[in-house]
Amino acid sequence: MLYIGVDIGGMSVKAGLVDENGSIIVKDTAVTRAQAPAEEIVADIAALVRKVADEGGVALSALGGIGVGSPGSVDDEAGVIRYSCNINFVRTPFVELLGGMLSVRNVKISNDANCxxxxxxxxxxxxxxxxxxxxxxxxxxxTGIVVDGRLLTGNKSAGAEGGHVIIKAGGEKCGCGKRGCFEAYASATALMRQTARACERHPESGLAKLAKERGIDGRTAFMAAKAGDKVAKRVIGNYIRYVGTGLVGFANVFYPEVFIISGGISKEGDALILPLRRFVQKNAYGAEYNPPIDVVAASLGNDAGIIGAAALAMRG
Ligand SMILES: [Zn+2]
Incomplete structure (x- = not known):
């Protein structure tokens, strides 16, 4: 059976024909007309799905289903996109619209991070x-949480927002308006802020020199640490402690077999993953008696959304 996975982004929509082994047979993209009326955006997506099915030589009626990942707040069960910051979806009955346009019955939707x-x-x-x-x-x-092979999303899919679990009461201000969220310590944005502060305090450091040369992004401190700079090593050590603290919290609730780290910072590879794995294995509750928890870098890259959306449809 073949499925189509759709990954909606603010700039473009990607869709792929996916088999039951998770391999993409063909894929294509279309521009997201983010500010068009919602029905037109859905019609554009329907046209892209038709095109991908055509390119793959499969009739829509022969598809196992269509899965969709959308940014923003999605009610998976109702098939409704409640809102999306950058795209003109407001209480959009997405599944009903797309399923109707294409006459496909099995259409599933979830948040893009979940997919x-x-x-x-x-x-x-x-x-x-x-x-x-x-x-x-x-x-x-x-964060996306899988328990017993299925996404865990809470009541009306409003949960699984691990970025806003508070790791320090009264701590750093978060983009959500609250203080001390995991995101305010562990995002690339947070790492940049931590890097900038270290540069201010230690203008003589290799880190500050590198920051002056190339500006500060999520890689700066990792690069200076690799070159042996002590200040940068401290920044990275603290950053890993922050990320690790969040993971240990999740470990103590869900005790997964594996943490999968994705996003821009995950490209640092072993310099990030190995110390994180050690931190989790040392600090998770009962870790010395329980099976070890692995920490790995994501491997599907930009295709994760398409493949995951298709997997959502496969799960019925
Ligand atoms: Zn927050």
Whole structure:
């Protein structure tokens, strides 16, 4: 059976024809007319799905189903996109609209981070795991939780917002308006802020020199630490403690087989993953008696959303 996975982004929509092994047979993209009326955006997506099915030589009626990942707040069960910051969806009955336009009955939708987490768990870095937590370290921090092979999303899919679990009461201000959230310590944005502060305090450091040369982004402190700078090593050590503290909290609730780290910072590879794995294995409750928890980098890259959305449809 073949499925189509759709990954909606603020700039473009990607869709792929996916088989039951999680392999993409063909994929294509279309521009997101983010400010058009919602029905027109859905019609554009329907046209893209038709095109991908055509390119793959499969009739829509022969598809196993269509899965969709959307940014923003999604009620999975109702098939409704409540809102999306950058796209003109407000209480949009997406599943009903798309299913109607294409006459396909099995249409499923979830938040894009949830889809990526499901894709990585079933077909990517977590392959074989029944329980996982995927943590995306980007501009913000997203989490996708899989329990017993299924996404855990809470009442009306309003949960699984691990980025806003508070790791320090009264701590750093978060983009959500609250203080002390995991995201305010573990996002790439947070790491940049931590790097900038260290540069101010230690203008003589290799880190500050590197920051002056190339500006500060999520890689700066990792690069200076690799070159042996002590200040940068301290910044990275603290950053890993922050990320690790969040993971240990999730470990103590979900005890997954694996944490999958995705997002821009995950490209640092072993310099991030190995100390994080040690931190989790040392600090998770009962870790010396329980099976070890693995920490790995995501492996599907930009295809995680398409593959995960298709996996959502496969799960019926
Ligand atoms: Zn927050």
């Amino acid at each position: 990526a987490a499901l894709g990585e768990t079933v077909y990517g870095a977590g392959r074989g795991a029944r329980n996982s937590v995927t943590v995306t370290l980007g501009t913000g921090v997203g």
